[in-house]
Amino acid sequence: MNPYSDAHVRGCVRAFLDRYFSDNVKRVLVFGINPGRFGAGITGVTFTDPVALAEKCGVDNDLPRKQELSSVFMYNVIERYGGTREFYRRFFLTAVSPLGFTRNGRNLNYYDDLALARAVTPFITNTIEQQIALGARHDRAIVLGAGKNLQFLQQLNERHGYFQTILPLEHPRWIMQYRRRQLDTYLAKYEEAFA
Numbered sequence: 001m002n003p004y005s006d007a008h009v010r011g012c013v014r015a016f017l018d019r020y021f022s023d024n025v026k027r028v029l030v031f032g033i034n035p036g037r038f039g040a041g042i043t044g045v046t047f048t049d050p051v052a053l054a055e056k057c058g059v060d061n062d063l064p065r066k067q068e069l070s071s072v073f074m075y076n077v078i079e080r081y082g083g084t085r086e087f088y089r090r091f092f093l094t095a096v097s098p099l100g101f102t103r104n105g106r107n108l109n110y111y112d113d114l115a116l117a118r119a120v121t122p123f124i125t126n127t128i129e130q131q132i133a134l135g136a137r138h139d140r141a142i143v144l145g146a147g148k149n150l151q152f153l154q155q156l157n158e159r160h161g162y163f164q165t166i167l168p169l170e171h172p173r174w175i176m177q178y179r180r181r182q183l184d185t186y187l188a189k190y191e192e193a194f195a
Contacts, residue, residue, distance in 0.1 A: 001100035020088035035100035039068035046093040073172035
């Protein structure tokens with residue numbers, strides 16, 4: 001999935017970036033896995049579905065009005081932090097792989113296929129280096145996905161020395177799908193990590 005091939009999506013991404021990132025403040029990179037087909041796979045903005053892009057970020061769009069579980073969770077976190085303006089002043093949501101993948105009409109995580117993971121590693125490495133050059137902090141990063149996503153990013157970090165510390169958190173999709181009854185516990189854990 002490459003939402004950036006669509007001119008309207010590129011316009012939405014530009015409006016989002018202009019609104020929240022037109023400064024020289026260094027931010028903590030927050031790495032998800034890769035875009036999903038109902039969130040960043042449509043909007044081009046990590047952990048942001050079309051509804052959140054319009055209602056939470058103030059970026060009008062005519063993209064399909066579907067909500068994504070990960071986006072719902074993250075915008076709960078962002079609201080607890082003080083809203084989009086406060087959150088995006090300190091953090092940049094991204095993904096280990098900024099391109100998404102599907103197989104048989106379902107999301108595919110880059111690490112679930114070893115050949116795919118090997119094939120995209122140079123692209124992932126280049127993208128991380130570009131994001132760091134744009135103004136990321138080196139003292140720490142946050143990774144959402146405490147299993148294979150964390151392991152992959154840690155291996156890259158050991159090889160390239162991007163960050164002093166990588167803080168892992170459970171992935172929003174996993175929380176919303178399997179631990180929703182403990183939602184307040186996970187929201188508090190995120191709030192502490194982002195503080």
